[in-house]
Amino acid sequence: MRILLVEDEVAMAAALSAALKRYDMVVDHAPTVAEAEEAISADVHDAVILDRRLPDGDGLTLIPKIRSRAGGIPIIVLTARSDLADRVAGLDSGADDYLPKPFAVEELLARLRAVLRRPTGLQSHQVRAGRLIFDFSHREASIEGRSLELPRRELLVLEALLRRMGRTVLRSSLENAVYNFDDEIQSNALDTHVSRLRRKLAGADAGVEIHGIRGVGYLLKQQS
Structure with missing residues (x-):
């Protein structure tokens, strides 16, 4: 946000x-x-x-x-x-x-x-993907009732991906969601946040996966 x-x-x-x-x-x-x-x-x-x-x-x-x-x-x-x-x-x-x-x-x-x-803001108070539930109002992620603790920027990456669940999110859009105008962004900083988030979702058996689209961005999908 x-x-x-x-x-x-x-x-x-x-x-x-x-x-x-x-x-x-x-x-x-x-x-x-x-x-x-x-x-x-x-x-x-x-x-x-x-x-x-x-x-x-x-x-x-x-x-x-x-x-x-x-x-x-x-x-x-x-x-x-x-x-x-x-x-x-x-x-x-x-x-x-x-x-x-x-x-x-x-x-x-x-x-x-x-x-x-409201309808012109978030379309839903919560969203569920796989076993993961994200509460947009309170900025909280949980898996089957257990809180998934994430650092601020990993949480922002997850939120941005969930807002466009099943669609590719451009790198520039993710950077806009995670950093403000004054932040100095290292070339691989976003990839590092995504990589750490991917490992935590897998380790918690969240039922979702982050796919990298080379040269474009990232995609969050439910596991089949």
Whole structure:
């Protein structure tokens, strides 16, 4: 899961980024409208958390641009304004949810999970493949009720493959799901994560296999 966080307050952005990363999400941070527009153009995000008061404009001006490129991508607007008219303006502009500051990080995470469960977000709360069950809301993998503990990036690889179960996922798409704009990606880093994940799935008798498509990407399939 890759999130675009548009927030200019340094302390707030750092706290939210840390919280999202603890839930195994990849976070790209944009502190201005201009930087957010550049990030949006990459078309790599699963949801947007958007502050209204930005140094170079109102965050709501970004929503039509996000919608024109990413359609139903979930958008949660953050603002220090809490009056009814302001909340209505945010929702009418196309936001999926609206959260006034100050707020508890746990509430933001709960709202994010909620919008991702809607039809325009995740198509299903859970998915089963072979003996493996993946809970998209809580970022958890299990096999017949036993938790499958995975490092963050292996979990992100598994999630990206499960979203496209039975189809080839391009290397570039996997890299977009696992790394943010600031990460330095070694040439074989993705292959290392996939290799380790493949061994753990086999060792846990998950009933699924990862197939490499040379020069293209990877494919997750149920074992026959």
